[in-house]
Amino acid sequence: MVKKKSEYNFIEVMNTKQFETQAIRAQLPRSENNEHSVPLYLTSSFVFDSAEDMRAAFAEETDPYIYSRYTNPNTSEFVDKMCLLEGAESGVATASGMAAIYTSLAALLKSGDHVIACSSIFGATHTIFSKYFPKWNIEHSYFEATNPEAIDQLVKPNSKIIFVETPTNPGIEIIDLEVLGKLAKKHNLILIVDNCFATPYIQQPIKYGADLVVHSATKYIDGQGRVLGGVVVGKKELIREIYLFGRITGPSLSPFNAWTLSKSLETLALRMDRHSENALHVATELEKNAALDFVKYPFLPSHPQYAIAKKQMKQGGGIITFSVKGGYEAATKFMDKLQFIKISPNLGDARTIATHPASSTHCKLSEEERLAVGILPGLIRVSIGLENKDDILKDILNALN
Ligand SMILES: *Cc1c(COP(=O)(O)O)cnc(C)c1O
Numbered sequence: 001m002v003k004k005k006s007e008y009n010f011i012e013v014m015n016t017k018q019f020e021t022q023a024i025r026a027q028l029p030r031s032e033n034n035e036h037s038v039p040l041y042l043t044s045s046f047v048f049d050s051a052e053d054m055r056a057a058f059a060e061e062t063d064p065y066i067y068s069r070y071t072n073p074n075t076s077e078f079v080d081k082m083c084l085l086e087g088a089e090s091g092v093a094t095a096s097g098m099a100a101i102y103t104s105l106a107a108l109l110k111s112g113d114h115v116i117a118c119s120s121i122f123g124a125t126h127t128i129f130s131k132y133f134p135k136w137n138i139e140h141s142y143f144e145a146t147n148p149e150a151i152d153q154l155v156k157p158n159s160k161i162i163f164v165e166t167p168t169n170p171g172i173e174i175i176d177l178e179v180l181g182k183l184a185k186k187h188n189l190i191l192i193v194d195n196c197f198a199t200p201y202i203q204q205p206i207k208y209g210a211d212l213v214v215h216s217a218t219k220y221i222d223g224q225g226r227v228l229g230g231v232v233v234g235k236k237e238l239i240r241e242i243y244l245f246g247r248i249t250g251p252s253l254s255p256f257n258a259w260t261l262s263k264s265l266e267t268l269a270l271r272m273d274r275h276s277e278n279a280l281h282v283a284t285e286l287e288k289n290a291a292l293d294f295v296k297y298p299f300l301p302s303h304p305q306y307a308i309a310k311k312q313m314k315q316g317g318g319i320i321t322f323s324v325k326g327g328y329e330a331a332t333k334f335m336d337k338l339q340f341i342k343i344s345p346n347l348g349d350a351r352t353i354a355t356h357p358a359s360s361t362h363c364k365l366s367e368e369e370r371l372a373v374g375i376l377p378g379l380i381r382v383s384i385g386l387e388n389k390d391d392i393l394k395d396i397l398n399a400l401n
Pocket residue numbers: 096097098099122165169194196197215216217218219228229230
């Protein structure tokens with residue numbers, strides 16, 4: 001008898017809707033070895049009891065594990081947990097956040113289609129739109145994150161997808177998800193939200209009408225800077241398209257990375273609470289500092305979209321930005337003076353990390369493009385870690401002086 005994949009999943013989910021309990025207790029059922037922690041399934045393929053069983057599997061009359069490019073118990077567990085936490089019907093795990101974004105877009109778009117996206121967006125996502133999509137005759141238009149109503153004017157007969165991030169990277173702008181959900185519905189467009197900065201603990205875009213939510217699991221979901229991973233969750237029929245495209249083109253998540261990410265979800269709520277508490281403290285203190293032009297953080301009352309952030313986010317998250325007076329040179333000097341805070345392009349780590357977007361993550365944009373999305377020459381993005389909040393602040397203040 002060939003088991004269905006779904007028969008393996010989630011014996012431990014209690015009758016609860018509480019995030020923390022679900023994130024810890026949802027897991028694969030125990031094997032006959034009665035292990036406490038879920039085993040790692042380092043196997044590229046699975047065996048069948050008979051030629052007939054294998055035929056039925058390939059004919060999709062049954063739904064067993066076949067080959068780890070399609071699915072694997074560890075990737076299924078990770079995906080099913082993410083679905084539970086995001087309130088999604090179905091999902092696909094990928095090797096990185098960009099694989100989740102690219103695979104979703106490539107599976108759903110065809111030549112001649114048009115994408116509407118917020119202009120303040122992850123650098124590599126912008127490069128897909130601006131450099132690679134024109135090769136396949138896929139157009140895009142940008143709207144300013146602070147003005148989603150502009151979508152009304154951008155919609156064309158060939159528009160298919162709205163793609164956004166909120167909070168945006170690195171602008172930390174907040175887009176009103178309720179407004180986006182209504183606009184997507186009104187124009188019959190697929191709404192995709194990159195929920196990387198918030199995580200499902202802080203914000204659940206599906207509640208507001210998002211059709212798909214994508215993640216770089218490399219960031220807060222891992223949370224300790226160890227593995228790359230990505231995931232897309234959302235409406236069943238869209239996920240089916242993405243799954244079929246992914247199973248052929250091969251952006252699959254490795255079982256080891258899936259196992260790591262699934263374990264990491266157990267501490268996501270705790271970590272996000274502490275990231276947010278530390279970031280609010282540092283942002284509040286830095287706002288008093290004369291060496292900075294401004295500090296931006298969703299839960300600072302001075303944030304232009306503070307009210308929207310409060311409405312749709314449980315916490316402010318771990319990312320703050322600020323602009324050093326003196327521009328590019330002052331910013332790079334500041335970076336070099338940091339002591340325990342490291343210079344790295346990553347974010348969402350237990351360790352506090354600083355990035356200078358103009359010279360690194362967003363260097364592929366022209367100066368004009370950067371300024372248009374608020375990436376000033378002196379802008380610094382800090383991913384506030386889980387160290388003692390006064391130590392983090394001290395290192396930043398020391399480098400500013
Ligand atoms: C890092 C990041 C990505 C890309 O994820 P990778 O795992 O590095 O491929 C996409 N979107 C946002 C907002 C990110 O921060």
